[in-house]
Amino acid sequence: MRTLYHFWISPACRKVRLALSEKGLEFDLKIEKPWERRPGFLAINPAGEVPVLVEENENILADSQAICEYLEENYKDVSLLPQDKIARAETRRLIGWFDRKFFVEVTDNLVEEKIMKRLTKSGTPNTAAIRAGHHNIHYHLEYITYLVERRSWLAGDDFSLADIAAAAQLSSVDYLGDVPWEQHPAAKIWYARAKSRPSFRAILGDNLPGMPAPSHYADLDF
Amino acid sequence: MRTLYHFWISPACRKVRLALSEKGLEFDLKIEKPWERRPGFLAINPAGEVPVLVEENENILADSQAICEYLEENYKDVSLLPQDKIARAETRRLIGWFDRKFFVEVTDNLVEEKIMKRLTKSGTPNTAAIRAGHHNIHYHLEYITYLVERRSWLAGDDFSLADIAAAAQLSSVDYLGDVPWEQHPAAKIWYARAKSRPSFRAILGDNLPGMPAPSHYADLDF
Incomplete structure (x- = not known):
């Protein structure tokens, strides 16, 4: 299953959660407390920031806008950017x-x-x-x-x-x-x-x- | 002629200047001092920030990443993002x-x-x-x-x-x-x-x- 590492109050994480839901993409949520600087998390995102999206094929994506542009390019049934x-x-x-x-x-x-x-x-x-x-x-x-x-x-x-x-x-x-x-x-x-x-x-x-x-x-x- | 409103030390402006030059696109530079909050400038970008790109057809673009994504989508001879x-x-x-x-x-x-x-x-x-x-x-x-x-x-x-x-x-x-x-x-x-x-x-x-x-x-x- 696709997994989103997030922290609940983070607006960048909320942005990705909303984009995933609008596109009808299922995902598990895992809470990450970035300030704890957990080594396993730093290994998947050296910036130490949430959100991080791990796709089912293990591809790792970080930065809310990079993730949203990726979703837009890969899951086209629902568009969140206009065509023009x-x-x-x-x-x-x-x-x-x-x-x-x-x-x-x-x-x-x-x-x-x-x-x-x-x-x-x-x-x-x-x-x-x-x-x-x-x-x-x-x-x-x-x-x-x-x-x-x-x-x-x-x-x-x-x-x-x-x-x-x-x-x-x-x-x-x-x-x-x-x-x-x-x-x-x-x-x-x-x-x-x-x-x-x-x-x-x-x-x-x-x-x-x-x-x-x-x-x-x-x-x-x- | 395409015009870029910029301020010389701003890294966001430098990013757009570099992207335009890499793509071989000609442009005029106009210095804008955003802190003066010039009404004519606020009219084209209510955020009051540089860079702002005005295309020859008078289309107005603001925000360095929005401008760079626009350049990437419109001027494809030189790619600044990979295909994969x-x-x-x-x-x-x-x-x-x-x-x-x-x-x-x-x-x-x-x-x-x-x-x-x-x-x-x-x-x-x-x-x-x-x-x-x-x-x-x-x-x-x-x-x-x-x-x-x-x-x-x-x-x-x-x-x-x-x-x-x-x-x-x-x-x-x-x-x-x-x-x-x-x-x-x-x-x-x-x-x-x-x-x-x-x-x-x-x-x-x-x-x-x-x-x-x-x-x-x-x-x-x-």
């Missing part, structure tokens, strides 16, 4: 926006400080970083609003990897209850539509012992 | 490594602190960050050594976007004279081979007034 070349570039621009810009400006400031530091016992949360995360998220929700006022989904007419990349980041932050949905109703409607897809079920069922999700997290009519 | 699917995934894994991991652990700590803070007048260099950058670069040069002891180029038999992504980051740091080449001779030989390619000429000719490059920067026999 300019539309593909637009989709990848937005994937980069959420994987990199949203992650650095929002997710890393909130999830890293509030959850990962506690799990890894690596110091006390940096309140300046948390403040920055809370501040920055508005700008990103406004950008999502701008996009969905002009398009059905973030990158165009169809649900794509751009929606997956964005929803993966937001779902991690939403686990903390830190997404100010009420102030951004159009972004909330987009997220509700994404979250209603069957591919989201497993992610909405995630629950860390001792750190329960807020009640709206898994609620489709939040 | 697993080899493509391996190449993209390494692109992610250098674009993201090397950038965060090395380039951002050194180039941001030593050059960008001076240019943007945004505070004094953070000496802890600079120390971290100097420390972390050894690990990355060791990883390059590991790769080139097993392969002709970083991702396999052929020069690829992985070499471009890595050399783009290293060339930015090398402009500061901060790459400890003498301690990593195999990585140095790989970089010398990359740097001798005609695509590197323009980058090695870069010179910022008041911040001259060290003498070995443009020297092919450094």
